[in-house]
Amino acid sequence: MSLNGAEEARGFHGRTAEPADRAAEIHAAILLAVVEQRLPPGTKLPEDQLAAHFAVSRTLVRGALQALAGDGVVMLARNRGAAVASPSPQDARDLFDARRVVEAATAARAAERAGPDGWAMLDRLTAEGRAALAEGDRGRAIRLSGEFHVALARLAEQPVLEAFLAELVARSSLVIALYGHRGRSDCGDHDHLGLVAALRDRDAGRAVRLMTEHLREIESDLDLGRARRVPVSLAEALRR
Template structure:
């Protein structure tokens, strides 16, 4: 039973997170608990656990007596998030350049190949996941769990901003930027890798458009899910 609960939590989390990345759920979209319960055939307890995890990751805002909604980052919050991310990734890249093995670099090359394939399938959620995973894999190679955790939290918040506010059609240039970073890591060129990483994040921030408004469709339409008719998962 516990495993079923965890699976339900993960399914709700993934659907909402991917709904943000694919621009189906825009900032400000309300997430009514009764509707989520009906959509996923889950109890309120399961739905609340998923929403609490999304809120912890900065994707959702929980408002007392008003329910949950997709977060609406401001321009100032966006500036601070990217500023913090550049600072954290600078340290991680320097450490990864020192510690990454040939096997680690080969694994990152495979990661980029999958990213490239998802990009050409026009699979935005998969590509966005793989693009974030590239940064997190570099963080893991740095060998500093505290910095890695900081980056994980920042990337979750960046994913919301990018998914909601970045214009479409930028995947190819971002993929090329990842390749340049990896080339420098392979050469143990920490300075070059940092220069490419900083430019990559600054260009990403510069592309953010904060003019998009929350959608007006119902939650079922936005997520593309038909309500399930089955016994609730406790």
């Protein structure tokens, strides 16, 4: 699963593609809308509406939804269809516990292995996230923040952990959409800049400490006693 699906998720109409490619594009488009919080937890995902929107068969839509269910971002229920997953408070705690373990490992390894090109990539993602916030596009800022974390894992040259973290980051967007309340959960560029500085200094211990503190601060923004649910138009959310 990839968070970098924006380009893949465009251009459904008016071009020919293999069924597997179209299913992957539908998967990418829905995942992007979830990560950017345009499709909040609990949003219904009717096969017929999705098939009409993407101009494909319900069979292709069903395959994409099954893949998203495997990613943990969609729930499939017999006789009730598909909906964007709604993580429980315990799911949220478990998710951040997992992220702390995984990202401590990737931060330490990235401090050893990352070079100038990697540092520049992380700087670019941080700057783009800051620009998104300045433009009032919090959804894009959250996506870019997630891409920063996955990119850092890529610099650690640990592909298994990178793939696992990509799934955890996507599911984190659901948790933040449902329980975030102070706006801190979109990640701060100050924290990201500090992490990049630790990588540049080859200071693995500092990178681990900063990453752990960073994730705890994001988690502290969650109000697990109160879930926010905002109804949206499925067509409008995907059109954007």
